[in-house]
Amino acid sequence: MSDAATRHTRLLIIGSGPAGYTAGVYASRAMLEPILVQGIQPGGQLTITTDVENWPGDASVMGPDLMVRMEAHAKEMGTEIISDHVTSLDLSKRPFVAQGDSGTRYTAEAVILATGAQAKWLGLPSEEHFKGFGVSACATCDGFFYRGQEIVVIGGGNTAVEEALFLTNFASKVTLIHRRDSLRAEKIMQDRLFKHPKVEVLWNHTVEEVIGSEAPRGVEGVRARHVETGEITEIPCKGFFVAIGHAPASELVKDQLEMHNGGYVKVEPGTTRTSVPGVFAAGDLTDHVYRQAVTSAGMGCMAALDAEKFLAEQEGEPVTEAGAYAAETPAAE
Structure with a gap:
């Protein structure tokens, strides 16, 4: 041609x-x-x-x-x-x-x-609404925005554990939420996670909603639901990282x-x-x-x-x- x-x-x-x-x-x-x-x-x-x-x-x-x-x-x-x-x-x-x-x-x-x-994303309207305003799927891209802040990560595989550990470099506290009572990540990664003083794991929970402010737009926390009891827990955070695969x-x-x-x-x-x-x-x-x-x-x-x-x-x-x-x-x- x-x-x-x-x-x-x-x-x-x-x-x-x-x-x-x-x-x-x-x-x-x-x-x-x-x-x-x-x-x-x-x-x-x-x-x-x-x-x-x-x-x-x-x-x-x-x-x-x-x-x-x-x-x-x-x-x-x-x-x-x-x-x-x-x-x-x-x-x-x-x-x-x-x-x-x-x-x-x-x-x-x-x-x-x-x-x-x-x-992959969770598919929540609130997650979509706050994408780029506190919701991310890339800790290495966005972690430094949350120096001294509290962060939540959702997931249970290698990616979630890697992201949670990486975010401890910036955050004052990292909460890892997983819908089951054990992680799928490699054992060496799990050991590092459980030993880290800045990390807390919330087992048997899913995230129902991302909550935040509108002016300026920003994440202020997440609502997590216990998979068996249905009980809702609000976790304050400035950054929410999705690491579900x-x-x-x-x-x-x-x-x-x-x-x-x-x-x-x-x-x-x-x-x-x-x-x-x-x-x-x-x-x-x-x-x-x-x-x-x-x-x-x-x-x-x-x-x-x-x-x-x-x-x-x-x-x-x-x-x-x-x-x-x-x-x-x-x-x-």
């Missing part, structure tokens, strides 16, 4: 977390010259994670620093990284067509989806690819192949079990190798099982 706003590539990578950037590294090394579109949150969820303690080779690394290094690595290998957000994707025919928020149209022979996941960012492909487990893109076991040939999925978008940076990176590698094999087959090149070009063409029988 002569249209200056259309970019064609053999491989388009959508998303820029560990899965997307690792796919970029491997695809570039396979000479696929991929284009990677970063999305709304370049670097993904790790950019809002302070301390990562489970990335192999780094006993402790700041999430944003790790993502800056991954981006630089992908770029160094030859990935073209574009700051844009894909708003629609047509997988009905090849080449696949992605529309960018910038106005650029991307066409591609193969696509790797690495759009990750986003924070994440949902896969699969809106782009919801009517085009097979999904399962509430919106995760389904892949063929042991591969990253989706229900549409030439479309591959990696990372938190497809993984409802592990959801770790290291497993996302591993899937990014798999997706690039799967895409390389697919493209080689389409172009009539002999391929090996590992997804690399075969050294020589097998002799005819």
Whole structure:
């Protein structure tokens, strides 16, 4: 096409977390010259994670620093990284067509989806009303606004415990509310939480309402209800952090690819192949079990190798099982 706003590539990578950037590294090394579109949150969820303690080779690394290094690595290998957000994707025919928020149209022979996941919300009208005015889903983004204040966190997994512990750096007190009587978080995280003098845990409660002032708009507390007795407790706080998990960012492909487990893109076991040939999925978008940076990176590698094999087959090149070009063409029988 002569249209200056259309970019064609053999491989388009959508998303820029560990899965997307690792796919970029491997695809570039396979000479696929991929284009990677970063999305709304370049670097993904790790950019809002302070301390990562489970990335192999780094006993402790700041999430944003790790993502800056991954981006630089992908770029160094030859990935073209574009700051844009894909708003629609047509997988009905090849080449696949992605529309960018910038106005650029991307066409591609193969696509790797690495759009990750986003924070879930409680869905309360009062929560929506105070979003950005004391209600947040990102402690590392907003924690410093609450120096010397009381804060409430809701959730029971690793995210909730990590956020609660991080917020103790600023808050005078952190109350963690959980609807059950035990946490799902890793034991080492739980031990840290229970030992912390600034943290109090409120078991068997859910949050019914966020309460606050209107002029200026701001959170003043939450109403929590006991799940068995129904008794209401009001907890004063200036910040309310929602940490109840994440949902896969699969809106782009919801009517085009097979999904399962509430919106995760389904892949063929042991591969990253989706229900549409030439479309591959990696990372938190497809993984409802592990959801770790290291497993996302591993899937990014798999997706690039799967895409390389697919493209080689389409172009009539002999391929090996590992997804690399075969050294020589097998002799005819």
